[in-house]
Amino acid sequence: MTMDAVTAPETHAFEADVSKLLHMMVHSVYSDRDVFLRELVSNAADACEKLRYEAISSPALLGDEPQARINLKLDKETGTLVIEDNGIGMTAADMGETLGTIARSGTKAFMDKLAADKNGEGQQLIGQFGVGFYSAFMVAGKVEVVSRRAGEVDAAIWSSDGLGTYTIAPADPAAAPARGTRVTLHLLEDAKTYAERYTVERIIKAQSGHVPVPIFLQEVASEEEPAQVADGVALWTKGKNDISEEDYADFYRSLAGQFDKPALTLHYRAEGRHEYSVLTFIPETKPFDLFDPDRKGRIKLYVRRVFITDEADILPRYLRFVRGLVDSADLPLNMSREMIQDSPVLSAIQKGVSNRILSELDKLSVSEPERYAPIWENFGPVLKEGLYEDFERRDALLGLARFKSTTSDGEWRSLKDYVSTLQENQTAIYYATGHDLDRIAQSPQIEGFKARGIEVLLLPDQVDSFWTTMGVDYEGKPFKSVTQGAADLSLIPLAGGSSAAATPSEEANNFIIFAKEALADQVSDVRISDRLTSSAVCIVAADNAMDLQLEKMLASAGRAPERAKPVLEVNAGHALIAKLGQASGDEEGRRDLAFLLLDEARIAEGEAPADPRAFAERLERLMTKALG
Template structure:
C-alpha cells in the first residue's frame, strides 16, 4: 500500500439504513458513545496484556497503559486514545467495516435470529464503534498494531454516509487514536465536566486509568488528570476489604445513609465468570411496595457499567436486595442496554437467588438482626412461596409469625419453632387469618386452642391468605385454617363423646329448627365443642373460599360468589340452652337471626345490613322482659 494514497471503500447501498438503525433505534441516549469507545480501548489494552505474556516485545518500551481523552473546542473535536494492542490494515477494515460489509439485509436477519447470534454482535468492534455517529459528523481513526514498523500505521476516515477511506500512515506510538468531529447539537461533549460525569457513570471501575487533558489557568500548566477510580471494590480480594469499606461502598451505591444489615461478596470462575456484591439493607426504600417499579441490581460487564435496576437476576420477592453483578461473558443485545432472555441469564438468576436465600438463612441465626430484617422486608418475602416454588422450602424456613403463645413484645416464631412445640396428638399446623392482631387474638375460633394449650399462628397481613394458598405443608405437617371446618380439630378434644352425651334434649332439637329458619343463608348447621365462651361461630367448608380471601378479591374489584357458611353452635353455652327452651316462635326466630348475624359480624367484621341488625337488637331489648 502506497503511504500517500487514500483507498476508498464503498459501503453497500443499505449502509445509511443500518447507521440510522444504530443511531436512532438501538441507543436510548447519546452519551453511551463514550462508554463504547472506552470499552473498546479497555479491550485493546487487555488484549495487549494477554499477548505480551508470550511476546513481551509488543510493549515497545511503553508499559504505562492508559486511556486518554482530549477536548479541542477550537475545531470541535473530541479525541479518545489508548496504547493497547492496536489494529493492522486488515483488522481495521474487518473491525470497522463489520456493519458495512454485512449489509442491512444480512445484519437485520442476524439481528432477528436467535438470541445467541444477536449477542455475538456486541463482541464485534464495529457495532459499538458506530455509536460515534450519534454525535459525530466525521470520524478519524489512527491505529498501529503493536510490534509493527512505525510506518505501518493505518488511518480510517468516514462520515458514515456510504463510504470510508483507509490510508497508510506513520504512527509513532502503538495503539488507537479516535478523533470525533462533533455535530453542532453535540457541543456539550466538549465540556470536561460532562466527560468526567459520563466516565464516572459508566467507566469508573475500568481497571485502566482514564485521563483527561486539563489546563490549569492559575499555574499555566497542562496535566493529564485521572478521572476514574480504576479499581472496582468487588474485584479486590475479600481478605483485603474491611467492613467499613463495604459499608461505605453500599452507601455510595444506594445513596442510603444507613449501614446494610449484611452482604455477600463472591467471585465465580469457570464457564460462567462473574462477581457479585449484594447487600441486604437495614431500611426499606420508599417505593419498595410498588411491584411495578423497577427494582434490580446494577449491571457491569467487564467493569463497564451497563444499567441500573437489572431485574432479570433476582425474582421480584427479593427486590429489596441491592448491589452489583459484574460478568465477563454475559450476553447483551447490540446496544448493550437490554439483556437477552437466554439460558445464561436464567442460570445466573437461579444461582443468585439461592445465594441470597442462603445469606438470609445465615442471618436468621442472629435473632436481633433477623428481626430487623423481617420488620422491613417480611411482607415482601411472603410473596416468595407463590413466585418461587423451587425454593419454597428454604423460604418457608425464613418466614416468621406471631402466635397465641407469643406477645407483641416477643420475638416472632419460625415454622420450625412451631413444630418443635406441637402437642403429641397434633396432626396439623393451625393458623388464623384476620385483619388485625386484636381481631386474631380475640377470635372465638381460638377458644379451644387456648384451652388445650395448642399454638395457632396469627396471620394479620393482607398477603397472608394469598400466601397460604401456596403453603400446603411444612416438613410433613399440613396447614389448617381454624376458621375452616376440619375433623382434626375435633380429634384433639378427648372428651367429645362425653360432651355429645351430655347435650340437653331441648338443645338437640335445635339443629333442624335453626336450619329451617336460616335455610339458604347457610350451608349447614352443626354442634361444635371447640367453643368455651362463645355461643356460636361460622366457618367455611374445607374446599370453600375463606372470608379473608373474599375480602382480597373484593378489594381488588373482583366479583366473588356468595359464601355459604357452616353455622356451628356451642351446645354447652347458657345462651344456647336458654334459646332451646323458647316456646314463642317469633322470639325464637329472632334469637337465631341475632345469633347468626353476631357470628357473621365476628367473622367478617362487617354485615351487609348493619342497621337491620341493630334494629333487631334494639327491638329485642325492648321486649326482653
C-alpha cells in the same frame, strides 16, 4: 423563521411532583446537605458507564478521549461548583425528559410519603432516600446544565432557579463539552463552603470514593493540575480483605441512593462453568419502592466491568429489596440487552445468585437470629411472595419464614420451633389470617385451639391469604386455616388433661334444628363447634369453600364470584344457646335472636351485618321486650 426564533430559550414548567420536590429542597433546612454531591457524581458515573456500553457497537463515540472521567472544578471567587463528565451526554429533548420529570417509581413513592407526612418527619425521610439531580437545589440558587450527546454536533443548555420553571436553549458548541455533561451550581450564600477543596474532597472520599470512574478535583484559582481523588477501581473487583465495612457501606449508599447501612453484605466470585462477581446488599430500612406494583428489581448487570443494564431480571421479584450488581466474565458484550435476558448464561447466574442469597439468609437466621429478625420484620411480607410464586425454593423460604403466634408473646417463631411443640394427635399447622395481629389473636375461632395448647400462627399480611392456599406443607404437616372447614379437634385433649367436650345438651340440639331453618337463606349449615370455649357463635368457611379472609379480599377487589354462604358454628356449652334451645311461644323473638347471633359472628369477623336496617330493627324489638 429568524435565527433569534430558532435559538431563543424555551421555557417549561416542571411537572407537579418535581415542583413539590423543588419547593421542599429550596425551603427546608437539611442538616446533611452533602447528599447533593453524591447524587450528582453518581449521575455522572452512570453517564460514563452508559457510554462504555454504547461504544461497544459504536467505538467512534469515544473519539479522542476513551478514558472515562469525572472532573470537579471549584471557584471560591464566583461561588460555583462544577461537576463535569465525559459520558453519554444529552440532547435538548433528553434534558426535557430527564430533568423536567420524575421517572423513578421509587421517587414517586418518596413524594407520596412526604405529602402524607403528618408528624414533621420530612427531614428524616430525605435522609433515607436519595433525591437525585434535584438535590442540587438544596445548595444552589441556580443550576445550569450544558450537555452534548456523544456523536452529536449540537449542544444544549438547561437552566433553572428551582422556583417552578426551567429553560432549554441551544448552547455554543465551542463552550460545551466535546461530549458529556457539565453541571454548574451557583451556590447559595450559606453553601459557599462547597466551593472549598477540603469540603468537597472530604465528601467525595467519604461518599463516592468507590464509583467505577476516576474523579479529579481542581481549584480554578490554582495553577495546579487536577488532582485525582478517587481512582475509579471498581470495589467488587477487590479482595474482601482489602475492603472495610465502611467502604462497603459507602458503596451501598452510592449504589442504592439511600442513607441507611446494609443489614447484610454478600460479596463473592463464582468460578467454574460460569465466572461472575457478585456484590449485593440487603438494606437496613425498607426502600420506598418496596411495594411498587411493577415489583422491579434493582440489580445492575455488568459484563467485564462494562455496565449493561439495571433492568436485567437477576433476582426473582420477591427479592426486589436486594441492591447490588453482578459482573459476568462470560456474557458477550455485543449482545443486545434483550438477547442477554434470554441467555442460558444469565439463567445460570440468576439461579446461582438467588440460591446464594437465600443460603446466606438461612445461615444468618441460625447463627445471628438477632440480626436476622429486623430483616424479616422489614422484608418478610415480600419474601412470602416466593412461597406463592417459587415452588423450587419453597422449602428454603419456609425455613426462612418467621411468624408471631398465640404462644410467642410477640416474638418471632420459625416453623421448626412450631413443629417442635406439636400437641398429641396434632397433624396440621394451624393459622389465622387478617389485617391486624391483635384482632386476629382475639378471633373466637382460636378459642378451642388455645384451650388445647395448640399454637396458631397469626398471619396479618395480604400475601398470607394466597400462599397458604397453595398446598404448602412443612415436614409433612399441611397448613390449615382455623376459619375454614371442620376443626376436628376432638382427638386432641384439652389443656387440663380432659378429653373432648361433653355430648351436646337437648337444648343445644334444639337450637341447632331451629337455627338451620331460620337462617337457611344466610348460612350453608349450623353445627356444634369444638373451636369455641367462651364465645356463643362464630362463622367459618365450608370445607370446600374459599377461606373467609381470602374470599373477603378478592370480593373487595371485584375478583371473586358471589360470596359463599358461611357455616355458623355454635358453642353447645354456652348458657345463651341453652336458653334459646328451650321451648318458647315467641317464635319471632327466637328468630330475631338467631339472626342477631349470626350478625354478632359477622361483626366479630370484622364484617358488617348482612342487612344493617334489619339488624337495627331486631335489636330495637329485643330492647323493647327487655324493658317491657
